[in-house]
Amino acid sequence: MDGCGGRAYTKLLSSERPVPMASLSKNAVIHAPPDPVFAYVSDPSKFPEWLPSMVEVRNVLGAGAGQQYEWTYKMAGMLLRGQSTVVEYTPNQRVVLQSIGSIGSDWTFTVEPHEAGALLRIEVEYSVPVPVLGRLAERLALSRDAREFAVGFDNLKEALEG
Numbered sequence: 001m002d003g004c005g006g007r008a009y010t011k012l013l014s015s016e017r018p019v020p021m022a023s024l025s026k027n028a029v030i031h032a033p034p035d036p037v038f039a040y041v042s043d044p045s046k047f048p049e050w051l052p053s054m055v056e057v058r059n060v061l062g063a064g065a066g067q068q069y070e071w072t073y074k075m076a077g078m079l080l081r082g083q084s085t086v087v088e089y090t091p092n093q094r095v096v097l098q099s100i101g102s103i104g105s106d107w108t109f110t111v112e113p114h115e116a117g118a119l120l121r122i123e124v125e126y127s128v129p130v131p132v133l134g135r136l137a138e139r140l141a142l143s144r145d146a147r148e149f150a151v152g153f154d155n156l157k158e159a160l161e162g
Contacts (some may be wrong), residue, residue, distance in 0.1 A: 019126055038111040051152045055071075057071050066085070072102075075103070093111060103127055108121075122153070
């Protein structure tokens with residue numbers, strides 16, 4: 001399994017101020033066939049079942065590349081809202097989401113066959129809303145996000161291997 005963490009700075013298109021970016025990645029063998037694993041992790045309506053801070057996913061439109069949905073996510077006690085779009089979709093293999101709103105993020109889900117079932121890799125890079133959270137809360141949120149990401153992965157394994 002990969003570790004969590006990593007942080008970089010990038011610029012917003014509309015500003016010269018750097019925006020803190022955080023990244024998390026993890027992979028694990030899921031003891032289930034690849035196709036149902038992919039179906040579960042690529043279905044945004046399932047996100048609140050395994051992602052601890054995902055409060056709600058609503059207004060899911062379409063399927064595959066171009067699919068869009070709205071979400072509500074809780075970070076540091078605050079409800080953040082946004083919209084995601086599937087920008088890349090390879091059936092039963094890979095899906096890439098881009099999100100805008102209170103938090104900008106890119107999520108990549110990759111599923112590959114493995115002798116014990118499926119190898120699942122999830123990578124996320126997201127902006128940290130420092131003006132909203134403040135620097136101290138930013139550090140706490142990054143630490144909490146890494147823990148919740150690991151819990152989310154455990155939740156996925158439990159749901160899929162269950």
